[in-house]
Amino acid sequence: MAESLLVVENVSKRFGGLVAIDRASFHVKTGSITALIGPNGAGKTTLFSIISGFLPTDDGRVLYDGSDITAEPPHKRARRGVARTFQIVQPFATLTVRENIAIGSHLWQRSRAAALDAANHVALAVGLGAQLEAPAATLTVAGSKRLELARALAIAPRLVLLDEVLAGLNPSEIRDMVPVVRELATRGMTILMTEHVMQAVTALAEYVLVLAQGRIIARGTVQEVAADPGVVEAYLGAGAAKRITAGTPHA
Amino acid sequence: MKKYWPIAVAVGLLAIVPFVTTSNVVLNFLITTLLIALVGQGWNLLGGYGGQYSFGHAAFFGTAAYTTAILQVQYGINAWVGLLAGIVAGALVGVVIGVLCFRSGLRGSYFSLVTLAFAEVLRIIASVTPITGAGVGTLIKLDLRPESFQFQSRVPFYWIVLIMVALSLVVVRAVENSRFGAYLVAIRENEGAASALGINTFAVKLAAITISAAITAAAGCFYAQYFLFIDAAIAYGPRISIDALLAPIVGGAGTLFASLFGALVIKALGEATKLLTGDAPGLDLVIYGVVLIAVVGLAPRGIAGLLTALFRWPFRTPAQPERGNG
Numbered sequence: 232m233a234e235s236l237l238v239v240e241n242v243s244k245r246f247g248g249l250v251a252i253d254r255a256s257f258h259v260k261t262g263s264i265t266a267l268i269g270p271n272g273a274g275k276t277t278l279f280s281i282i283s284g285f286l287p288t289d290d291g292r293v294l295y296d297g298s299d300i301t302a303e304p305p306h307k308r309a310r311r312g313v314a315r316t317f318q319i320v321q322p323f324a325t326l327t328v329r330e331n332i333a334i335g336s337h338l339w340q341r342s343r344a345a346a347l348d349a350a351n352h353v354a355l356a357v358g359l360g361a362q363l364e365a366p367a368a369t370l371t372v373a374g375s376k377r378l379e380l381a382r383a384l385a386i387a388p389r390l391v392l393l394d395e396v397l398a399g400l401n402p403s404e405i406r407d408m409v410p411v412v413r414e415l416a417t418r419g420m421t422i423l424m425t426e427h428v429m430q431a432v433t434a435l436a437e438y439v440l441v442l443a444q445g446r447i448i449a450r451g452t453v454q455e456v457a458a459d460p461g462v463v464e465a466y467l468g469a470g471a472a473k474r475i476t477a478g479t480p481h482a
Numbered sequence: 483m484k485k486y487w488p489i490a491v492a493v494g495l496l497a498i499v500p501f502v503t504t505s506n507v508v509l510n511f512l513i514t515t516l517l518i519a520l521v522g523q524g525w526n527l528l529g530g531y532g533g534q535y536s537f538g539h540a541a542f543f544g545t546a547a548y549t550t551a552i553l554q555v556q557y558g559i560n561a562w563v564g565l566l567a568g569i570v571a572g573a574l575v576g577v578v579i580g581v582l583c584f585r586s587g588l589r590g591s592y593f594s595l596v597t598l599a600f601a602e603v604l605r606i607i608a609s610v611t612p613i614t615g616a617g618v619g620t621l622i623k624l625d626l627r628p629e630s631f632q633f634q635s636r637v638p639f640y641w642i643v644l645i646m647v648a649l650s651l652v653v654v655r656a657v658e659n660s661r662f663g664a665y666l667v668a669i670r671e672n673e674g675a676a677s678a679l680g681i682n683t684f685a686v687k688l689a690a691i692t693i694s695a696a697i698t699a700a701a702g703c704f705y706a707q708y709f710l711f712i713d714a715a716i717a718y719g720p721r722i723s724i725d726a727l728l729a730p731i732v733g734g735a736g737t738l739f740a741s742l743f744g745a746l747v748i749k750a751l752g753e754a755t756k757l758l759t760g761d762a763p764g765l766d767l768v769i770y771g772v773v774l775i776a777v778v779g780l781a782p783r784g785i786a787g788l789l790t791a792l793f794r795w796p797f798r799t800p801a802q803p804e805r806g807n808g
Contacts, residue, residue, distance in 0.1 A: 306678075306680050314678070326667065334664055343659055343664065346661070383678075383679075
């Protein structure tokens with residue numbers, strides 16, 4: 232097994248004249264929890280879509296476990312063990328929670344009964360045991376986020392891309408969800424997550440990548456990144472870091 | 483096997499009819515109804531379960547009808563062989579349309595419009611090509627022997643179309659309980675999420691349109707043998723495409739008996755309209771339109787949805803479905 236399960240090399244993506252991702256390069260260490268943070272519009276979701284195969288790159292390569300997967304469609308990456316959740320939840324709305332998860336389980340289970348059975352276990356692991364028979368459309372925001380996660384886990388992935396699984400949750404729901412995510416890493420999965428909730432990033436991520444205007448502007452531990460003047464400016468505007476250190480924040 | 487008993491009951495009930503009556507009016511009504519049910523069941527697999535709304539199922543129906551008719555008339559080939567050839571030809575048209583549409587990523591109304599265009603192009607080609615009889619149409623020579631798939635009485639035709647419908651129900655039920663069926667429904671619900679879970683959406687949709695086309699093609703072959711005449715408007719006209727989608731939508735698209743229920747309702751309405759208005763041309767289509775609007779507006783899940791709601795009503799459990807805990 233490669234030391235870095237995921238390697239992104241010089242990936243660029245343009246939408247017309249807009250450079251959404253500008254030569255992004257980074258590694259995600261096998262077994263780690265890595266957070267990809269950045270202001271709104273930095274390109275986090277675009278980068279996720281490129282890694283999971285939903286968007287083609289204009290330039291650069293994506294390597295997974297040592298193989299170049301840049302040109303592979305999403306379903307082939309999923310078969311290799313790359314799972315993703317969607318920032319805007321994408322349930323199979325008319326299906327029950329169990330049926331939703333079973334779609335993922337089917338990747339390795341041909342029989343309907345075996346897939347539904349496997350789905351039960353996954354549902355319990357993410358705390359959806361009580362809603363197995365509920366139609367996905369009736370779930371709360373927190374429930375839908377758990378379902379996103381459950382479906383991704385059902386394909387038995389090695390790399391899990393979590394796109395803001397905590398967005399829209401209230402503080403107590405976030406407290407409930409953080410251990411669920413940490414549990415994945417202890418079970419040997421490698422996690423790359425985008426997140427705005429810094430409380431969760433601090434609690435979970437061993438390594439942080441900061442994306443701003445399509446470029447990786449900083450990387451390191453949470454403390455290192457938070458102390459980086461470039462990061463502060465990316466979030467708060469030019470000159471903010473200087474004003475803060477001078478102790479005279481702008482009114 | 484217990485999942486198949488509703489099919490046995492429905493088919494069993496229909497099988498009683500020839501023992502009760504041999505009235506040509508009744509049998510003719512039921513044969514054409516079952517024919518529409520078969521056409522619609524093909525559509526139901528692709529549209530109802532897979533969410534790919536075809537407006538051009540006539541392409542499969544017509545190709546099959548012409549294949550069997552031309553093989554008999556021009557090449558003297560046996561009608562039963564023609565039936566198989568017609569089904570294969572219809573399925574092949576399904577593959578071609580499927581590859582072209584799904585490879586280029588056509589979804590939703592774009593897919594619908596392109597399928598409509600395919601059926602229309604085939605209709606125009608069939609109305610000018612010599613081998614199809616062009617504008618005159620193709621007449622299959624009368625030869626009332628079972629080995630020619632022609633019968634003196636309507637009863638054997640009734641049995642054959644009933645068997646075809648029964649087989650289509652079994653096929654769809656088997657799909658429902660398979661991984662392929664689960665994937666098809668997942669694609670209907672959310673294609674992006676489906677591909678993120680490792681589903682090769684192109685392959686699944688292609689398989690679905692192929693099976694769908696084969697079922698509708700079987701109906702096309704039956705039509706040719708039953709009426710012994712087809713022309714471009716009958717085979718490829720929009721009428722058959724409309725029947726194909728109307729029956730399952732009225733019945734409750736994406737459910738097993740959708741097409742059978744729906745075909746019974748729309749054929750009964752069509753006949754009633756003819757009786758009341760003295761067969762004013764096109765008026766049954768107006769009625770169809772009204773029925774479609776009523777169904778979409780009032781009962782979007784069709785007759786099947788209404789029945790489920792009615793059946794569940796007295797046993798309704800408290801609002802929160804908190805059952806089952808792995």
